[in-house]
Amino acid sequence: xxxxxxxxxxxxxxxxxxxxxxxxxxxxxxxxxxxxxxxxxxxxxxxxxxxxxxxxxxxxxxxxxxxxxxxxxxxxxxxxxxxxxxxxxxxxxxxxxxxxxxxxxxxxxxxxxxxxxxxxxxxxxxxxxxxxxxxxxxxxxxxxxxxxxxxxxxxxxxxxxxxxxx
Numbered sequence: 001x002x003x004x005x006x007x008x009x010x011x012x013x014x015x016x017x018x019x020x021x022x023x024x025x026x027x028x029x030x031x032x033x034x035x036x037x038x039x040x041x042x043x044x045x046x047x048x049x050x051x052x053x054x055x056x057x058x059x060x061x062x063x064x065x066x067x068x069x070x071x072x073x074x075x076x077x078x079x080x081x082x083x084x085x086x087x088x089x090x091x092x093x094x095x096x097x098x099x100x101x102x103x104x105x106x107x108x109x110x111x112x113x114x115x116x117x118x119x120x121x122x123x124x125x126x127x128x129x130x131x132x133x134x135x136x137x138x139x140x141x142x143x144x145x146x147x148x149x150x151x152x153x154x155x156x157x158x159x160x161x162x163x164x165x166x
Contacts, residue, residue: 027111027112027114027121027122027123027124028112028113028114028123028124032112032124032126033112035126035128036105036108036109036112036126038128038133039105039126039128039129039133039134039135040105040133041133042128042131042132042133043101043102043105043132043133043134046132046133047160048160048161048162049075049076050073050074050075050160050161050162051072051073051101051158051159051160051161052070052071052072052073052157052158052159052161053070053071053073053101053134053155053156053157053158053159054068054069054070054071054084054155054156054157055068055069055071055098055153055154055155055156056068056069056153056154057151057152057153058151058152058153058154059150059151059152060148061151062097063089063090064083064090064091064092064093064097065097066090067083067084067085067087067090068083068084068085069081069082069083069084069092069098070082070083070084070157071098071099071100072161073100073101074161076100076102077100078095078098078099078100079095080095081095081097081098101134101135101155101158104134104135104138104153104155105135107138108124108126108135108138111124111140112124120142120143120146120149121140121141121142121143121149121150122141122142122143122144123141124138124139124140124141125137125138125139125141126138126139129158132158134155134158135153135155136154136155136156137152137153137154137155138151138152138153138155139151139152139153140152140153
């Protein structure tokens, strides 16, 4: 059943790649969308569901996002966040700024399709982890005519909550 779901996801993403390649407003080519599909499939086939990871977002946004933060995900939802090196000047007061890795994939896909909020982007550059497929680096590059739309996101140290890497 999981294999069927993964195959259906791959087919949907490949279809999306074809549409993006034909649409001159798209900011991703077929190779970008193929890489996304392969990485997403790898992430979906991991042997664990609950995990922690560390993320840092560089943007013109709340300062607590600009620090390395450990995010705990259980049953697909963020349940806890802690600064890796806490800065008392910018304490973390809410978990609502952080998201599961699945949402990072959805954001990348939306940005690559050139729809919705992503119309401000000239391109999206993504690097994926070779073992689990999660994005390790996401660079949202804004169009030259758009101020303050870009962001850089770094992800590292994805660890299953049971502590065992498969």
